[in-house]
Amino acid sequence: MNAPAHTESLRRPVPAACLDALRERFADRLSVAEAVREHHGRDESPYPPMLPDAVVFAQSTEEVAAVARLCNEHRVPLIPYGAGSSIEGHLLAIQGGISIDLSQMNRLLVVNAEDLTATAQAGVTRKQLNEEIRDTGLFFPIDPGADASLGGMAATRASGTNAVRYGTMRENVVSLTVVTADGRIVRTASRARKSSAGYDLTRIFVGSEGTLGIITEVTVRLYPQPEAVSAAICNFPSLNDAVQSVIEIIQMGVPVARVEFMDEAAVRSVNLHSKLTLRETPLLVFEFHGSPAGVQEQAEIVQGITADHGGMDFEWAERPEDRSRLWAARHAAYFAGLQLRPGCRASTTDVCVPISRLADCVRETVDELDRASFPYTIVGHVGDGNFHVLMLLDPDNQAQWRESETINHNLVRRAIAADGTCTGEHGIGLHKMQFMAEEHGEDALALMRSLKHAFDPNNILNPGKIINW
Amino acid sequence: MNAPAHTESLRRPVPAACLDALRERFADRLSVAEAVREHHGRDESPYPPMLPDAVVFAQSTEEVAAVARLCNEHRVPLIPYGAGSSIEGHLLAIQGGISIDLSQMNRLLVVNAEDLTATAQAGVTRKQLNEEIRDTGLFFPIDPGADASLGGMAATRASGTNAVRYGTMRENVVSLTVVTADGRIVRTASRARKSSAGYDLTRIFVGSEGTLGIITEVTVRLYPQPEAVSAAICNFPSLNDAVQSVIEIIQMGVPVARVEFMDEAAVRSVNLHSKLTLRETPLLVFEFHGSPAGVQEQAEIVQGITADHGGMDFEWAERPEDRSRLWAARHAAYFAGLQLRPGCRASTTDVCVPISRLADCVRETVDELDRASFPYTIVGHVGDGNFHVLMLLDPDNQAQWRESETINHNLVRRAIAADGTCTGEHGIGLHKMQFMAEEHGEDALALMRSLKHAFDPNNILNPGKIINW
Numbered sequence: 039m040n041a042p043a044h045t046e047s048l049r050r051p052v053p054a055a056c057l058d059a060l061r062e063r064f065a066d067r068l069s070v071a072e073a074v075r076e077h078h079g080r081d082e083s084p085y086p087p088m089l090p091d092a093v094v095f096a097q098s099t100e101e102v103a104a105v106a107r108l109c110n111e112h113r114v115p116l117i118p119y120g121a122g123s124s125i126e127g128h129l130l131a132i133q134g135g136i137s138i139d140l141s142q143m144n145r146l147l148v149v150n151a152e153d154l155t156a157t158a159q160a161g162v163t164r165k166q167l168n169e170e171i172r173d174t175g176l177f178f179p180i181d182p183g184a185d186a187s188l189g190g191m192a193a194t195r196a197s198g199t200n201a202v203r204y205g206t207m208r209e210n211v212v213s214l215t216v217v218t219a220d221g222r223i224v225r226t227a228s229r230a231r232k233s234s235a236g237y238d239l240t241r242i243f244v245g246s247e248g249t250l251g252i253i254t255e256v257t258v259r260l261y262p263q264p265e266a267v268s269a270a271i272c273n274f275p276s277l278n279d280a281v282q283s284v285i286e287i288i289q290m291g292v293p294v295a296r297v298e299f300m301d302e303a304a305v306r307s308v309n310l311h312s313k314l315t316l317r318e319t320p321l322l323v324f325e326f327h328g329s330p331a332g333v334q335e336q337a338e339i340v341q342g343i344t345a346d347h348g349g350m351d352f353e354w355a356e357r358p359e360d361r362s363r364l365w366a367a368r369h370a371a372y373f374a375g376l377q378l379r380p381g382c383r384a385s386t387t388d389v390c391v392p393i394s395r396l397a398d399c400v401r402e403t404v405d406e407l408d409r410a411s412f413p414y415t416i417v418g419h420v421g422d423g424n425f426h427v428l429m430l431l432d433p434d435n436q437a438q439w440r441e442s443e444t445i446n447h448n449l450v451r452r453a454i455a456a457d458g459t460c461t462g463e464h465g466i467g468l469h470k471m472q473f474m475a476e477e478h479g480e481d482a483l484a485l486m487r488s489l490k491h492a493f494d495p496n497n498i499l500n501p502g503k504i505i506n507w
Numbered sequence: 508m509n510a511p512a513h514t515e516s517l518r519r520p521v522p523a524a525c526l527d528a529l530r531e532r533f534a535d536r537l538s539v540a541e542a543v544r545e546h547h548g549r550d551e552s553p554y555p556p557m558l559p560d561a562v563v564f565a566q567s568t569e570e571v572a573a574v575a576r577l578c579n580e581h582r583v584p585l586i587p588y589g590a591g592s593s594i595e596g597h598l599l600a601i602q603g604g605i606s607i608d609l610s611q612m613n614r615l616l617v618v619n620a621e622d623l624t625a626t627a628q629a630g631v632t633r634k635q636l637n638e639e640i641r642d643t644g645l646f647f648p649i650d651p652g653a654d655a656s657l658g659g660m661a662a663t664r665a666s667g668t669n670a671v672r673y674g675t676m677r678e679n680v681v682s683l684t685v686v687t688a689d690g691r692i693v694r695t696a697s698r699a700r701k702s703s704a705g706y707d708l709t710r711i712f713v714g715s716e717g718t719l720g721i722i723t724e725v726t727v728r729l730y731p732q733p734e735a736v737s738a739a740i741c742n743f744p745s746l747n748d749a750v751q752s753v754i755e756i757i758q759m760g761v762p763v764a765r766v767e768f769m770d771e772a773a774v775r776s777v778n779l780h781s782k783l784t785l786r787e788t789p790l791l792v793f794e795f796h797g798s799p800a801g802v803q804e805q806a807e808i809v810q811g812i813t814a815d816h817g818g819m820d821f822e823w824a825e826r827p828e829d830r831s832r833l834w835a836a837r838h839a840a841y842f843a844g845l846q847l848r849p850g851c852r853a854s855t856t857d858v859c860v861p862i863s864r865l866a867d868c869v870r871e872t873v874d875e876l877d878r879a880s881f882p883y884t885i886v887g888h889v890g891d892g893n894f895h896v897l898m899l900l901d902p903d904n905q906a907q908w909r910e911s912e913t914i915n916h917n918l919v920r921r922a923i924a925a926d927g928t929c930t931g932e933h934g935i936g937l938h939k940m941q942f943m944a945e946e947h948g949e950d951a952l953a954l955m956r957s958l959k960h961a962f963d964p965n966n967i968l969n970p971g972k973i974i975n976w
Contacts, residue, residue: 486705
């Protein structure tokens, strides 16, 4: 697959004075080695790598600020790097410059258990956070599948399987420490649960994909570990029956913690990959959190609704290890899908629509996919109206890549026509910039552009992502 | 009480050409009558009115856009007016100009019951919305007490008694239609439940108090009416016991729908005002939403916790009319407080702190208030760490006004030192601008100012509010 054709011509030179100053400060934490640059010039997107000129491994907010000041002075692009798990080309150094790797900023700074918040450096991953707070009886629910860094999750406004109950990073970031383009250090908010004190700087940086500032610390909300957890699988005769069940469950206000859809091909792939024996029909995987009585009550309501739509008996995963196996399999759906077609690369869609439009949107998409020249799987965070098509493509077949891009574009058009969005949780990066005007309109884009110009007047922060300068 | 001393000198002239053009377009929906201007140059704050030069009654987004274009061309201040219920001087025309009254934009545009959203013109009030959607089985939970307009609630990031469970306007605005300073019409987001498609324009305008754009339509989240609702009152021997109970309840993750604190004086005032017979001690008022079994379970947990802190027996308000009377009394606490000192005016504080710091913050504040020369009451949305002191002042006594300002400032400093905010839900307006630098720091203010400059380069939108130009 080809990176955008214009990229090489956009590379900006990195002055020797800038590299010298970085080398002096960071010594062997500055690297220009090909392998290191290659590792930092790619993400999980289908694009080939676009290498930064150098990589700096930062260990503190002050170091990030120093790098920003230097890059701003020399007009050098600066791209923050967390865990490398983004999938829309966010990390590609299309204009060259410096990749600033925050993975060594991996300390959990403070847990305020009484307030249900924790503050961590940006390089802490969600799994690390949950590991370190386990003894507090609290947990951090946002779970995008990959073990992403908290800084990266904030920067892409990530969510995942738990969002239907607990919200996304938009709702769960309390405050951020951010380094601005000119190297100032700003804390975006206090730890108060709510505030009306001026513009919402926190929400400005959440989802800004490194283009407005570099997130170095993240304060997130935590939740009490539920007293009882149970998970169940329910098979359906058709995709539509599964989706209609979810619509009714959400409309009833049942506080399901997770409700995930898999189509038949996705089920087949996880059976193969994770050695499970799930019945290969469209299915929903549920998780319920609450008191023992509350969980039972939720499950009974949900069973009633699914039965009305042809859902077969719930298959319960009562033991923690069974639930872990089930969710591990669900999270492996991406890699499982890839194995359905050995040697393939995947292109993933990410639309999100109002739930009343979900069934139509999925059905029309399936109609189109069934005529495609490549196999596919569908998984979805259907409680939010968000689903992903994994299109399994021959990496050497440009025609197939174009075909997938057309299908993705048609799907995005369908989602926008249904008052939805081109991306529920993956972000814009490079790959979805083409859809921004269709989704938001030129006047909204002009506002976003004016914000970018105001916060980053020299266009050094992850330039060429989200919107054109 | 005095308005800021500098204000008269800041008035900008409104060119005759601008007024003529408005008169031509709006005819008798443009008013320069003293009484109309006076009504629109005040809010519920203790400031004396500062009159706009004229008032326009808009009936559509396009009309608002036309007014904005005209004002922008002539550099004339433009102040949006909803229900007039703000309380920090938001609406005062300190630089003169045009007040644009949106109260005739009061149509509920569409209810998407399946998606749990509704879209209304900005002038629709929260009570009107709930009245009009009653038959759908859904409700809109945000309840700031006053029957504010949805546009005004979005503009001040309002919340109130239900926020502990349902969140604030930050979490419950799905999308906005906004008129920009130069008269473009922008929709900030789709109706998808989540999106990662670029900068969060919605959250930029929520809480911007009319300084970045004029909100003309609001899409909000709705919730299924709970199957069961119950409310209860619990008396405590001391303020600290009540607050400690709330802290434990929140930490247990009990999904209380409301938990409101009143001090002894507040209870006495609502008894007098609303002819109730509440026992006059510090108390908490609870409301529980859920299934019948769920509500009972929540109530049992809460009763156990309150009993551990000396809470006396729950007094239940089971019947809807009893609950209505109770919440009406709570909402009347402001006016009830005023009646404790006939002829007084009130100054209200609004800090919000992390809940672990709430008890100390309230206690230190009470120590200071007990030495003051005026009476006071305290009510609080304590589940969020937010409480209000109603200071009952002699309007002719400037020394008392200064004393109250000192106490408020000390309280704000205490809240900021506790990692809290000067305003949980009332907004900055004029009255709290002095605290912005203390709370956010100069670098964060510089970012906010650059946002204001980018979105409103001629400083016409509610100028002189939130931050200095």
